[in-house]
Amino acid sequence: MDASIAAEKPAAEKPPAAKAKAEAENPPTQTQRPEPVNLIMIGMAGSGKTTLMQRMNAYLHERNDAPYVVNLDPAVAKLPFQANIDIRDTVDYKQVMSEYSLGPNGGILTSLNLFATKLDQVMEIVEKRAQSKRYFLYDTPGQIEIFTWSASGTIITNTLAASHPTVVVYVVDTPRSASPATFMSNMMYACSILYKTQLPFLVAFNKTDVVDDAFAREWMADFEAFQRALAAEEDETFMNSLMHSMCLVLDEFYTHLRAVGVSAMTGQGIPDLFAKIDDAVAEYHAEFRPALERQAQQKRDAERAQKADQLRRLMKDLSTTDGKEVDLG
Numbered sequence: 001m002d003a004s005i006a007a008e009k010p011a012a013e014k015p016p017a018a019k020a021k022a023e024a025e026n027p028p029t030q031t032q033r034p035e036p037v038n039l040i041m042i043g044m045a046g047s048g049k050t051t052l053m054q055r056m057n058a059y060l061h062e063r064n065d066a067p068y069v070v071n072l073d074p075a076v077a078k079l080p081f082q083a084n085i086d087i088r089d090t091v092d093y094k095q096v097m098s099e100y101s102l103g104p105n106g107g108i109l110t111s112l113n114l115f116a117t118k119l120d121q122v123m124e125i126v127e128k129r130a131q132s133k134r135y136f137l138y139d140t141p142g143q144i145e146i147f148t149w150s151a152s153g154t155i156i157t158n159t160l161a162a163s164h165p166t167v168v169v170y171v172v173d174t175p176r177s178a179s180p181a182t183f184m185s186n187m188m189y190a191c192s193i194l195y196k197t198q199l200p201f202l203v204a205f206n207k208t209d210v211v212d213d214a215f216a217r218e219w220m221a222d223f224e225a226f227q228r229a230l231a232a233e234e235d236e237t238f239m240n241s242l243m244h245s246m247c248l249v250l251d252e253f254y255t256h257l258r259a260v261g262v263s264a265m266t267g268q269g270i271p272d273l274f275a276k277i278d279d280a281v282a283e284y285h286a287e288f289r290p291a292l293e294r295q296a297q298q299k300r301d302a303e304r305a306q307k308a309d310q311l312r313r314l315m316k317d318l319s320t321t322d323g324k325e326v327d328l329g
């Protein structure tokens with residue numbers, strides 16, 4: 001791995017005519033910039049994270065609000081956009097695999113671990129850009145568990161969340177979730193990530209140009225509709241009875257879940273996606289930030305109590321030395 005994070009790259013500039021048009025339609029505001037927002041894109045392989053990021057990137061460029069883009073997927077072959085920071089500039093995933101004799105997943109995990117050791121440098125660069133950028137988009141590996149359940153993924157997520165409002169955008173391949181079994185599996189995964197990260201969460205049902213997400217909304221809003229869809233499946237297997245029980249758990253999850261249908265391909269639903277992101281940011285301020293401050297306070301209190309306890313024990317030791325002088329030097 002390189003000794004330091006490779007120099008950040010400027011995102012590809014728009015053609016001058018398009019830039020001038022965007023500026024005329026959306027002149028840069030003189031008022032104070034809203035606080036930066038980190039958007040962590042998570043989703044199963046092929047759900048469309050990268051394509052959706054590209055669409056969001058283009059949408060924001062059109063509004064003269066170019067985002068800052070970070071690629072955290074060391075194994076991605078080709079990106080449709082120019083990332084400002086790219087893990088591939090820092091870690092060579094194939095070299096990591098051969099150097100440590102690892103398979104593809106081990107290679108991704110080790111690359112992320114190596115990258116996490118340089119996170120302070122990344123955060124320094126990102127913090128500088130936070131003066132002028134609103135949205136920071138983070139693309140993650142399609143092997144979800146490598147990011148969400150690894151120490152390095154947790155370190156990256158927590159570091160981002162401690163710096164600025166951070167929202168998880170969970171991307172779902174809507175056509176591939178049209179059967180009750182795959183839908184339920186995907187939602188169980190979403191649920192576990194929500195509880196793991198404890199961050200404001202948004203489900204983006206992607207590829208609505210292929211299959212409308214109305215069925216998903218119905219299943220989330222109406223428990224019986226989902227039960228009927230399950231019953232309509234041909235065989236009542238072990239999987240189905242397991243799902244009958246699981247959907248009772250998910251019912252509670254759905255009541256607080258923010259969801260939006262989008263098409264990364266056509267751009268349908270993108271304004272709604274950003275409106276939902278605003279809601280999630282409000283939740284970050286109302287719930288996550290105070291919880292984070294409470295935790296920090298508890299940690300400070302515990303450290304203070306520990307120091308006081310150590311001092312008390314030291315004083316006790318001193319008082320039991322029979323009046324002999326104790327050399328503290």
Ligand SMILES: Nc1nc2c(ncn2[C@@H]2O[C@H](COP(=O)(O)OP(=O)(O)OP(=O)(O)O)[C@@H](O)[C@H]2O)c(=O)[nH]1
Nearest residue numbers: 044045046047048049050051141142207263264265
């Ligand atoms: N029809 C349609 N296809 C899409 C849409 N979004 C993505 N795709 C296609 O889905 C495939 C996977 O998209 P990616 O953006 O590479 O998915 P990913 O989640 O980043 O994949 P990994 O990098 O493997 O995790 C590509 O062929 C995309 O063209 C969409 O909204 N509509």
